[in-house]
Amino acid sequence: MTANPNIERAARAIAAAVVHGTSGDPALEAAQQLDKLGLLTQSTDPFSTPGRNRPAPSPAAVAALDQCRRAKGVADTTRAQIDGMPGEPDVSAVGGEVRIVVHPESLADWKQWMHALGVGDARADSTGAAMTVRCTYGGVRARLVGYGVPALYGERLDYVGRRTAARP
Incomplete structure (x- = not known):
């Protein structure tokens, strides 16, 4: 079990794109759906990812x-x-x-x-x-x-x- 609450939303979006997709590229449709839901965000801080510890500043x-x-x-x-x-x-x-x-x-x-x-x-x-x-x-x-x-x-x-x- 993962601590990320967005996993379930992402899984449903991917399934919907694969099953109900209209184009020939279900992976692209899944990615677009995830982006629309705000689940694909660019992090400018590599230490903000879960599981990474930020070192204390000197x-x-x-x-x-x-x-x-x-x-x-x-x-x-x-x-x-x-x-x-x-x-x-x-x-x-x-x-x-x-x-x-x-x-x-x-x-x-x-x-x-x-x-x-x-x-x-x-x-x-x-x-x-x-x-x-x-x-x-x-x-x-x-x-x-x-x-x-x-x-x-x-x-x-x-x-x-x-x-x-x-x-x-």
């Missing part, structure tokens, strides 16, 4: 999932908090980290972003096209990416250099 996997959930929550609340900030912000949560991508038009805009995130004098890495600052925001890892910031710093250095050279 502590590292549980911690990573928790970190991803917290980052997603911080990203969702950050979207509302940064409304009106300069530089067309785009906020997302990726790999347990909040990523804020901006396109500041001036160094003042960039400094405003750094102040809003509490970054202060954090070390930034330049890729040539963007400046990336890693920090902690809302209790999770965060990354502020400013596209065009290295060029803004370059313009500032050129301006200061010209001003200094023009002095007698």
Whole structure:
């Protein structure tokens, strides 16, 4: 005796397709009838089949999932908090980290972003096209990416250099 309550329904559907089928392929008719009754479902989880035991997740996997959930929550609340900030912000949560991508038009805009995130004098890495600052925001890892910031710093250095050279 099986524990699956659908066995009897499936047997009746197969018998009806074999005995009362109208096409030359009773197996196909049986399968279509089982599908119509919802007895042929695709399971995306191989451990959900009866008789299979799901292994317990590792502590590292549980911690990573928790970190991803917290980052997603911080990203969702950050979207509302940064409304009106300069530089067309785009906020997302990726790999347990909040990523804020901006396109500041001036160094003042960039400094405003750094102040809003509490970054202060954090070390930034330049890729040539963007400046990336890693920090902690809302209790999770965060990354502020400013596209065009290295060029803004370059313009500032050129301006200061010209001003200094023009002095007698």
